[in-house]
Amino acid sequence: MSIRPDRCLFFSNSIQARVTLTVAAVSVLVVAVITVGFCLLVRHRIEAEIYQETRRVAIEWIGSMEHGRIPPPAPTARVPLVQLVDSRGQVVAAGPMAGDRPLSTVRPTENHFDDVTECPEGKPCIMLTAARVPMFQSREFWQGEPHFVYAGTDQPPALRGQRLELFSALGGVLLVVLWTWTTWRATGRILHPIDTIRQRMSEITAHDLSLRVPQPSGQDEISRLGRTANETLDRLESAVTRQREFAAVVSHELKCPLAGLRTGLEEALLFPEIDAREAIARSLPAADRMQRIIDELLTFARLRNTPSSLEPVDLGALVRAEAAARTTGVPVRTRTEPDVLVLGNRVQLASVVTNLLVNAQRHATRQVEVSAQRAGAQAQVVVQDDGEGIDEKDRERVFEPFARLEAGRRLDPHGSGLGLALCRAIAVAHEGSLCLEDSPHGAHFVLRLPLMTG
Known part of the structure; x- marks a missing residue:
């Protein structure tokens, strides 16, 4: 009988098959050890009980031989075979069921017992104890001729042939089969949700990321796998959606100057x-606008979770320097604390402060305030203008790439809408944050960065 290659491949690649085969192999070993131990224990226990009884019967009969009188044998229900045999193999006395032929040819020494199993040809095996009559009794009855007492019984059916081993092996095989079948079913039930998740994952494509994998209830590993897979698909769908929207906006923003x-x-x-x-x-202004948009897009794309060229940066000194460079527009008033040190990229952090100041001067009426100070374990840079401010519903939208409010388009018609998005990306890359917070007047931008320790 040939084995199909696809079935061989299934068993070699299937976790269920490998686990089942492993458990089957281990169970065969364990059951074999248990079966052998069980057989030895049962056989030893039965033999010990039988030989204990045969010894007792033999000793009691020998002990009753005294005062020149040999009493008849006293077989019991458990030990029906009792004989007294001389040194020539002649039966001197025997119980009614012992017969006239010696039960054994074993000749033990004085004060010694031999427990043996005799299997006459064509007859059931006999388990018996052979004992030698003590020397002083032999002199009294037979002028010192050795005599032997045999006390025995038929071998129990459980010990005949290999019945005990056969039935134990059969029980072991049934146990192994049951154990293996249970393992196969249990492993299949455990792996079924994983296979369902795999099938659903294979149906998900880049064109349709709305599908989700079945999520089993509970808190076990498979349930957590389903939840994690769905959370990953949520993030992937959001990222792809943002990427498509970003690509559409980029195309739109580049289309106008290109046209x-x-x-x-x-x-x-x-x-x-x-x-x-x-x-x-x-045509040069349109080309300049395109170049500015492309440069900002490249900067936005190059930002990673960890900025390069890290160095200690004093935010107070950096804010003062960038504010001093703003010689045009509404005045900028600074308020800084000393030694507000962070670990970051000086050029990128300077571009954040510059963008925030330029944005604040564009919308301010009379003055812009900027401060750098410590706030617990963070450094905090606050840029405040006295302009019209930003509605609460638009406070997150201004940080989206190419998002421009009506006031921004009016005050800076040639802007790209990437400045604040770049600022937030730089803040996140420095393990910080940039957000708009409540203010009684104007826009209140807050940049938070972790303070440098050690």
């Missing part, structure tokens, strides 16, 4: 009377 640039160039080609240098000069 203006193409229009100007096509106009110069279609109308020879238009001065080429003048047409190129009109």
